[in-house]
Amino acid sequence: MFEIGQGCEVSRRGFLGKSGLVVAAVGVAAASSGVLGLASRAEAKDTGYGKWPYKKLNPDEVAKIAYENYFDLWCASTVLGGLFTPLKQSVGGPYKSFPIESIRWAHGGLAGWGTVCGTLVGSGTAIGLITGDIDTAEAMTNDLMFYYAETVLPVYTPAKAMKAEIKHKTKADSPVCHISVGKWMQAEGAAFLTAERAERCARVSASIAMKTAEMLNAWADSGGKYTPVHKPLANVLNNGITSQNNCTDCHGVSVPPVPGAKK
Amino acid sequence: MFEIGQGCEVSRRGFLGKSGLVVAAVGVAAASSGVLGLASRAEAKDTGYGKWPYKKLNPDEVAKIAYENYFDLWCASTVLGGLFTPLKQSVGGPYKSFPIESIRWAHGGLAGWGTVCGTLVGSGTAIGLITGDIDTAEAMTNDLMFYYAETVLPVYTPAKAMKAEIKHKTKADSPVCHISVGKWMQAEGAAFLTAERAERCARVSASIAMKTAEMLNAWADSGGKYTPVHKPLANVLNNGITSQNNCTDCHGVSVPPVPGAKK
Numbered sequence: 001m002f003e004i005g006q007g008c009e010v011s012r013r014g015f016l017g018k019s020g021l022v023v024a025a026v027g028v029a030a031a032s033s034g035v036l037g038l039a040s041r042a043e044a045k046d047t048g049y050g051k052w053p054y055k056k057l058n059p060d061e062v063a064k065i066a067y068e069n070y071f072d073l074w075c076a077s078t079v080l081g082g083l084f085t086p087l088k089q090s091v092g093g094p095y096k097s098f099p100i101e102s103i104r105w106a107h108g109g110l111a112g113w114g115t116v117c118g119t120l121v122g123s124g125t126a127i128g129l130i131t132g133d134i135d136t137a138e139a140m141t142n143d144l145m146f147y148y149a150e151t152v153l154p155v156y157t158p159a160k161a162m163k164a165e166i167k168h169k170t171k172a173d174s175p176v177c178h179i180s181v182g183k184w185m186q187a188e189g190a191a192f193l194t195a196e197r198a199e200r201c202a203r204v205s206a207s208i209a210m211k212t213a214e215m216l217n218a219w220a221d222s223g224g225k226y227t228p229v230h231k232p233l234a235n236v237l238n239n240g241i242t243s244q245n246n247c248t249d250c251h252g253v254s255v256p257p258v259p260g261a262k263k
Numbered sequence: 264m265f266e267i268g269q270g271c272e273v274s275r276r277g278f279l280g281k282s283g284l285v286v287a288a289v290g291v292a293a294a295s296s297g298v299l300g301l302a303s304r305a306e307a308k309d310t311g312y313g314k315w316p317y318k319k320l321n322p323d324e325v326a327k328i329a330y331e332n333y334f335d336l337w338c339a340s341t342v343l344g345g346l347f348t349p350l351k352q353s354v355g356g357p358y359k360s361f362p363i364e365s366i367r368w369a370h371g372g373l374a375g376w377g378t379v380c381g382t383l384v385g386s387g388t389a390i391g392l393i394t395g396d397i398d399t400a401e402a403m404t405n406d407l408m409f410y411y412a413e414t415v416l417p418v419y420t421p422a423k424a425m426k427a428e429i430k431h432k433t434k435a436d437s438p439v440c441h442i443s444v445g446k447w448m449q450a451e452g453a454a455f456l457t458a459e460r461a462e463r464c465a466r467v468s469a470s471i472a473m474k475t476a477e478m479l480n481a482w483a484d485s486g487g488k489y490t491p492v493h494k495p496l497a498n499v500l501n502n503g504i505t506s507q508n509n510c511t512d513c514h515g516v517s518v519p520p521v522p523g524a525k526k
Contacts (some may be wrong), residue, residue, distance in 0.1 A: 014498060104391070104401070105387050110383060113379075113506070124368050132365075145373060175373065177505050191524075192523060222468065243441045244376065258448060259452050260453070260454020
């Protein structure tokens, strides 16, 4: 039913670099429902979905807005603001009345709990509203999670640093705030409550906002037919649970068996 | 500057049961920005925030709606739908035009990656829009994260199961999808792609939607002056990084030092 080349023993680099491209045809969209197959757009209840018109964004402008507003809005909201602020001008409509600061709680892995990086909640919110299609939003969000995990961040460098100069860029191998920030802190030798760490997260926010704008532009160029880069993680079919596949990073050498997991 | 009774060696139960009540006066809101102090409502840019009127919800009705729509919408969107569907009728206005399925990508810890439970993204989205205040949303979301981690879930039991009967309830000690689902699967002996697991997540969604309605009602009863149950996690001041404090659960007995962490 599926083909996947690596198990829990592989390195994160090995997994993230490859298995995202060879996972199952049965997608992650099936994971949470326990029901195979994707619900079609037509099956979704009509709540005005698909009524957020899109005009192509300038990724550099998006990044700059996200960077400059990070220190007030923090990761999730500043990414959303980077994307929506130009659209308020070019499109207006629903973008004018959506309060971007309403998702600031998603900073720091949700109120500082260190779970998923808030930038991905900001981007996901924008992607979900703009694409107006649950399957497209799913695929694009999944690709963005891969991008975040696999990319040496931050990509964005401001013309002039607002808070501090920083020396290091790091690859998280994970979309998790705690891991992403922690690896950069180790490399930089900087504590959390420093101008350097804030500067880094501002630049990461700009990087993710920029990438999201590029993905949305590609989607618009293709007439709303998004072509996924990665197939769904679908580790659920390998490990039997929603996760990445780098189990030993958290569990150590002994990975607890999960009911139904493939051997 | 702060007082906290436990370090990384404590059990999750010990930590979550106590230290959330004794953490620093300097809150988690400072964590992501690197800047101490909370930005006031007045400092936030005016983007129409605070214009989502609230009328008290019937928590039982909210839970029932969230439960019954889970199998189409999945965790994040069905929680949002449980809260917004009654408000569309009682308030109308912005609730009528917000597409609840636009956050379905947050299921399964964001597109199945197993990070934060999607219910908390659904609740956070509602809390952020309804409260219209970044500090209130921060505090309420933080309390909800504690509730999720500390509560034996699911609390909600339907009059008639839609997919399957289930036997077990579990406490996650974490807001993370992978951990929460995994502990329940171990207890139930059920695999991920089963009707039982889907039933469990539907009931958890109903439970979190219900709790969120109760919190919003309490906030409304007090005239919009929310009284936090927990102080911010603020582990950042203990471990020096956004996280819970149960470090060894993921790191094993050896916790990597973090620059700036307290000894």
